[in-house]
Amino acid sequence: MIDILYFAWVRERIGEAKDQLETEAKTVSELVQELSSKDARYAAAFADPSALRVAVDQKLVDFDASIIEAKEVAFFPPMTGG
Amino acid sequence: MLIRVQKEAFDFSAEVENFTQIQRGMGAIVTFSGIVRDTPDGDLKYMEIEHYPGMTQAALTDFAQTALDRWSLGDALVIHRYGSLKPNDMIMMVATAARHRVAAFEAAEYLMDYLKSRAPFWKKEVKQDGAIWVEAKDHDETALNRW
Known part of the structure; x- marks a missing residue:
């Protein structure tokens, strides 16, 4: 089981802050496709x-x-700290 | 090294004073503070700052440790807030202590460049007529190349 987190507009667009799932994906790109x-x-x-x-x-x-x-895998826009 | 990620406001003057008093053998302290900038139209209600709790502290500690090693600093301080902030509220501060000023200035700039583009914070401007996420700027990304 893998935790997937979303921040900023990614979270807003998906409508969830977090998913948990079993995946066969081996890379981030494969996870994105799934x-x-x-x-x-x-x-x-x-x-x-x-x-x-x-x-x-x-x-x-x-x-x-x-x-x-x-x-844990997290997706987000380019950061805007400082 | 002191790294704090917090919702509450902090007292810049008191932080600088404390940071100064604990140094030994240092000759230069450089400080930077970032505040919430209002829009050109002056219609910013507040800025919402989101962060990635698990990752933020580790990322800031990593940047500060790199700065300590690279410029042989005596010490470094980073405080960064999250949550809702109003125009002119202080968002964050950096302080570096070194034996001489060039190292203190350069290390502070290094920390700021990394905080801008590599620390997991995101800013959203909430205005009278809606809200927009602040977009990362190309020149902030290219600023990392000088290090």
Whole structure:
């Protein structure tokens, strides 16, 4: 079971802050494809992956990163701290 | 090193004073504070700052440790707020202590550049006529290249 977190407009577009699911996906990209096929809200949120950032177990990674054995994957827009 | 992520307001002057008093052998302290900027039309009701609780503290600690090592700092302080803030409210502050000023200035700029683009915070401007997420700026991303 993997926790999937959403922040900022990704959370608003999907309408959930968190999902939990069993997945066969091996990489972030495969997970994105799986989520996008769930329903239109997910497809809309993931329509342009270049507008998104992803963290696996709270470390920023690329979309080709492995999620095998990951506990938590988070999707969000580019950060705007400071 | 002191890293705090909090909802409450903080007292900038008191933080700088405390930070100053605990240093030994340092000759330079650089501080930066960021405040909520109103819109050009002056219609910002408040700014909502969201963060990723599990990741934020670790990311800030990582940036500060890198700065400590790279510039041989005596110390570093980062405080960043989340929640609803009004125009002119202080969002965050950074302080660096070094033996000489160049290291303190550079380390503070490094920390600010990383806070902008790599710390998991997101800002939403709530105005009279609606709300918009603040978009990341290209020049903030390219600013990281100098490090």
